[in-house]
Amino acid sequence: MKLLLPKKVTFTELFARDGLQNETAFFPTDAKIYFINKASELGFQCVEVTNFAHPKNMPQFRDAEEVLKRITRRPGVVYKCYGMSDKAFERAVKAKEEGYGPDVLAFTFSMTESHSKRNAGRTHEEYWRQIPHWIEMAHSVGIKVDFAMAGVFGCPIEGPVPLNRPLEILERALEMGVDSATPCDTTGEASPNRVFEFYTRLREKFPNADVHVAHFHDSRGMAMANYLTAVYAGVTHIETSLGQLGGQPAFIMDGVPGIGTGTNYCPSDIVGNGSTEDALVMLDEMGIDVGVDIDAVLELGRVLEWSLGKELRPYTTKTGRIPKGPTAWQATPPYRRGWWAYPTVSQAHTSKVVEDRRFGEEKQIAEVKRREFANLQEAK
Template identity: 30%
Template structure:
């Protein structure tokens, strides 16, 4: 049975996209409950200046808490080398640095052009290597940009190669703006893998902004992708990509993967119960997903037992 890693990004991508700051103890309950449901990797926050994202001000404390959970891989987002050092100091298992394929988005999001970002990647990679943390680069806006429009695939391939040369240990393709379609996913995954090697491109970070999220997951599966980011309740988006809200719903993704006979290691019934923690901590905040309302199919347990 093929194992697929579902990486929960809600505590970072989800919470940075809403105005309210979630209580620290509620965040801890959320992470502990997801880990107990079988989620093996959680992005617990990001090491950005608190004045820019006060929702992420407690990330170091979240890392310390999550590191005490057996079997959980604790990762965080870092915007630059300074963030990488803070992540290492906090004790993360891994970190991901976003590298926007749209230069317009890169300047808006991290205030650096592509050449400057390659320098940051190189410096952050060295810090991660010295600190014993896994270092991944997320190729953001790889499928299109709400600020710039279409992003040339040749450019994505070229920048992917530069990221690897600068020290990335792993790459992910990110549909930051919810522009991707299944044919595009298949095509771009093949092209990037051909350029950097199959083992280097393992992850897709997809949004469901236009309802194509799970269709794009299937396209990624067909091309050998083994890790998919998702957010509980579909919380999340990019504050610098207008209209790009809507991460893939973790509950729906797990239902689909388990039903397809793939191994996620996640107990869907337990995962569905985690939603109540977020609802209680963020009353009135919209949460999404079909599975929490409809429930699993009557023959769900037979499907996952195949």
């Protein structure tokens, strides 16, 4: 008995928008550009780039236009931005007219009134009145509009959200003309049973795959189980952040408190998006084509740790992928922050890779046996 799995799952890399919005220090513009370019080079078909929020509310994105202008566009890659105000839509339209605008502009619509008022400063009805205008603005210059549904599974103020509510809200948004939708587990309140039920109902009600997207936050250790269950339920597009960054807009910015939208989405600062690194490794292990150079992404995750100067939560940047052949007991040097070129275990059984990377332990690792596993196929 084998699991019935999709052949391919597409990833959106959230790092430069959702990922960075929870960071408490300004991330240099050049660094943002480096990571966005890397993401597109390594195979991500959709990359979040920036947020057109007011720089006073979200100073992390005060360089929105500069980032958009300076990144290297890769043909076929979708560049997505965020905007939730008239001004934001105006800026996106202007950027598009001047040739560096986003392909997709997403705005967040909270599934509860309380979260809507807190997060966007307006009620649902006030919001609904604005949406047609935004869609018109965006479409007039060829920007697609994504309906980002905040708090699909639960709201940090009101508690659990009944699963029929996001479906009703989405129906109305689609009638208004949004091009796609991203149901978001904004605060990490999804559990696998509700994920399975939601995505089953979602796919039944809306056969259009442009709304079958899984976007989880890992506040309670369940993000990987939730992605997996979403895939079991037929989702083939998932959103994750390198370094497991993300969450609420930072309340403290460059050491100054009181910026951002609040202190807590959950009673901890552990509220990042699901980890790109670990999700890629998991789905790849399952034989699913993720369309991305995974070893290079793991290295990029190590560069990110180095760039941010702190250890991040993803596992596979430290432990590498599951070994696919013999490895040398004790020969692989232990993980250290900043070792961006540290070989993954799966690479370590070919001495060539290791020699190329010049560690002190080369000689040991070069002795690794390379005998083939006659039964590797079966082992899989």
